[in-house]
Amino acid sequence: MNYLHVHAVLQEPTQCRVGYSCRRDGLSGVIEVTWPRAASDGTLVAELVALRYLLSVAGVAGRERQGGAGLQLTVSHGAIRKLQRQSSAKQMLAHYAQFLQTRYRDAGIGVAKQPSWATEMARLEPSLILPAQPVLETLATPLGAVALTQHALERFIERGTRPGCNASQAYISLQRLAASAECREVVPVPSQQRAWEARHGQRARFLLHDSTRLCLVIGSGYQHQPTLLSCYRLDEGDRLAPVKVYRGAYAPI
Structure with a gap:
């Protein structure tokens, strides 16, 4: 078990x-976290920004760590645990917590208001200054870096x-699949593209992984x-799914 406790x-x-x-x-x-003007929930945002940096960039919980299994986090705000579970009223901060909803979804999160070492913080100079802005976890794909959503990870676990399979194992598998040489862009026939637009309100691009027959949207x-x-x-039998029909419906780009 790896531990990481943050307090802002x-x-x-x-x-x-x-x-x-x-x-x-x-x-x-x-670590010091700054933003251009005063903001509400400043310490909550600062803890999320610091957590993401410490886990995904600095690797303080293990440089080879790819997911949240075996990881215990402690924070000062219960809203961070709720954001991970997507049960928080502070959904305007969800992008700051995207890493907890996807890559580190399996991490345990506890809440403690005042750690014993809090008084020592004033004596140390910050090792780094970070801007208070969300940085999203991404996957490498043939189309470039693509941000991950909790919904997409859940659909991958299901399909x-x-x-x-837990979220950590699924994240590693999805990472490998998306970057695989077997993954190629395909285009749907116009009727399928229109069906997707009608259902989701936007155009999309599709990557097909040949051996698993999975299509990433x-x-x-x-x-x-x-x-x-x-x-x-x-x-799949969903008539609106852009991958429902393959023969004659898609062509490699």
Whole structure:
């Protein structure tokens, strides 16, 4: 089991210090998070920004870690746990928590208001200054980097994995599948494209993985970033699924 505890303290209306510990007790370091103007939920956002950096960039819970299995996080705000579960009223902050809803969905999250090492934070200089902006977890695909959604990961678990697969295992499998040389872009016939647009309100691009017959649906997400919206199997019976018909309906680009 790996542990990571973060605790944010507001220094100024536009600045937070986030202390973190990778052990049961004792301060490991301090990060500063800043934003251009005063904002509500500043310490909550600062903890999310710091968590994502510490896990996905700094690798403090293991540089080889690809998911949340075997990871225990401790934060100061119960809303972070609710955001991971998509049960929070603060849905305007969901993009900050995207990494917890996807790659680290299996991580346990506890809440503690004041760690014993909080008083030590003022004595340490921050090792890094981060802007308070969401950074999304992405997959490498033939179309470039594509952001992941919890809905798409859930559909992949349902349609593209074996029974009993957890989110961490699914994330690793999806990562490999999306980057595989077997993954190629295909185009639907116009009627299928219109059906997708009518159902989801936007155009999409489709990647087909040949051996698994899984089709990844990529559209526009947060700030118009290319985003994995869903996935389907070619043999599904949904009449609106863009992968329902393959013979004559798709052509490699």
